[in-house]
Every structure is written in structure tokens, then in C-alpha cells.
Amino acid sequence: GENVEQHPSTLSVQEGDSAVIKCTYSDSASNYFPWYKQELGKRPQLIIDIRSNVGEKKDQRIAVTLNKTAKHFSLHITETQPEDSAVYFCAASIAGNQFYFGTGTSLTVIP
Amino acid sequence: DTAVSQTPKYLVTQMGNDKSIKCEQNLGHDTMYWYKQDSKKFLKIMFSYNNKELIINETVPNRFSPKSPDKAHLNLHINSLELGDSAVYFCASTPTDTDAGYTFGSGTRLTVV
Numbered sequence: 001g002e003n004v005e006q007h008p009s010t011l012s013v014q015e016g017d018s019a020v021i022k023c024t025y026s027d028s029a030s031n032y033f034p035w036y037k038q039e040l041g042k043r044p045q046l047i048i049d050i051r052s053n054v055g056e057k058k059d060q061r062i063a064v065t066l067n068k069t070a071k072h073f074s075l076h077i078t079e080t081q082p083e084d085s086a087v088y089f090c091a092a093s094i095a096g097n098q099f100y101f102g103t104g105t106s107l108t109v110i111p
Numbered sequence: 112d113t114a115v116s117q118t119p120k121y122l123v124t125q126m127g128n129d130k131s132i133k134c135e136q137n138l139g140h141d142t143m144y145w146y147k148q149d150s151k152k153f154l155k156i157m158f159s160y161n162n163k164e165l166i167i168n169e170t171v172p173n174r175f176s177p178k179s180p181d182k183a184h185l186n187l188h189i190n191s192l193e194l195g196d197s198a199v200y201f202c203a204s205t206p207t208d209t210d211a212g213y214t215f216g217s218g219t220r221l222t223v224v
Binding site: 034036038042043044045046049087089098099101103104106 | 144156201
């Protein structure tokens with residue numbers, strides 16, 4: 001089955017700096033890659049996703065890039081704010097099927 | 112009008128007891144899942160149901176049994192609870208055969224004492 005690795009496991013940045021979280025996947029058939037943000041005590045919530053026919057997608061301060069050849073994808077957060085502090089999960093799936101989650105990145109934005 | 116709702120939100124129980132967690136979604140999704148999130152935050156899939164058919168069972172102990180009375184509900188029943196079952200359990204749903212993210216429920220924090 002699919003194996004998703006996520007790095008780093010913890011990340012601290014100063015407010016206003018950028019944060020980058022990287023994931024790799026093993027199954028070349030995976031074609032859908034969502035990212036989830038989980039605040040303390042809350043449910044994971046979808047913040048952005050990318051499909052395999054797209055190399056990059058941006059939504060305000062958040063962007064995701066995908067390199068199908070290398071089988072890795074990344075989340076970029078610019079101009080970080082304290083409210084960005086949370087655990088972030090990447091996932092990979094074949095459309096409509098089970099998601100395989102990464103192990104999570106705990107992001108702390110220091111005011 | 113919550114999309115995916117779980118009850119109860121908190122559950123504290125003694126070892127050896129049997130308990131159930133309920134999940135309902137009003138999104139019209141075809142597939143529902145149960146995930147276990149341990150203290151290290153890892154999201155581990157337990158079950159998924161598609162049109163009332165179990166399609167994934169990831170080496171979960173048979174003390175755990177999913178029950179789906181209809182497409183909108185997927186309940187989780189746990190027999191003979193053990194200390195290691197303490198975790199947060201999330202229900203999620205998604206439409207089938209489309210590119211769409213999961214919608215998660217609010218989670219049930221289970222503590223076995």
C-alpha cells in the first residue's frame with residue numbers, strides 16, 4: 001500500500017517568516033493530495049489540496065507544490081501568524097479511495 | 112446543521128466495559144471512516160464503509176466492530192475496553208470516486224481507566 005512520509009515533525013518559526021512542510025509518497029498511482037490543519041483539541045480541517053495534473057496551487061498565504069516524478073509534495077505558508085500554529089497533516093490517495101496520512105508536523109509560530 | 116457529528120464528545124470508562132460511539136453525516140456522502148488518533152497525533156485508519164459494505168479493515172482487534180444502519184450513519188462499538196484503547200476517535204466521510212477531502216467529525220476522546 002501507499003506510504004507517506006512527512007518532515008519535519010516539529011517546526012518553529014518567527015511570526016512573519018515562511019514555513020515549509022514536505023511529504024513524500026510511494027505509490028505512483030496516487031493522484032490526490034490534501035493538506036489538513038488540526039488545532040489543539042479540534043478536528044482536522046482541509047486547508048488546501050492538489051491533484052496530479054497540477055504542479056502548484058495557491059490560496060492566499062498557503063501554497064502547495066507537487067513533483068510527480070520525484071513523488072513529493074510540499075506545503076508553503078508565507079507571512080506566518082500565531083493562528084497558523086497547529087499540527088499539519090499531508091495525505092495521498094487514489095481518487096475516491098482511502099487517504100494515507102503523514103505523521104504530522106507541529107508548527108509553532110513565535111510572536 | 113453540523114455536517115459530520117459524533118457523540119459523545121468525551122467518554123471515560125473502566126477497563127473491561129463495552130461502549131459505543133455514534134457518527135452521523137448529512138452530506139450525502141457514500142463512504143464513511145473511523146480513524147484513531149493516539150497521543151503522538153498519528154491518524155490511523157480503522158474502518159471504512161461504502162454503501163453499508165465494509166471495504167477496509169486495517170488489522171484492528173476484533174473487539175472493535177463498526178455498525179452502519181444506513182448510509183448516513185457509521186457507529187463504532189468496542190468490547191472489553193483496554194487501557195491502550197485510550198485515544199481520540201474521529202469519524203469522517205467523503206464522496207466516492209471523486210477528488211474530495213474528508214470531512215471529519217469533532218472527535219470522541221475516549222479514556223479508559
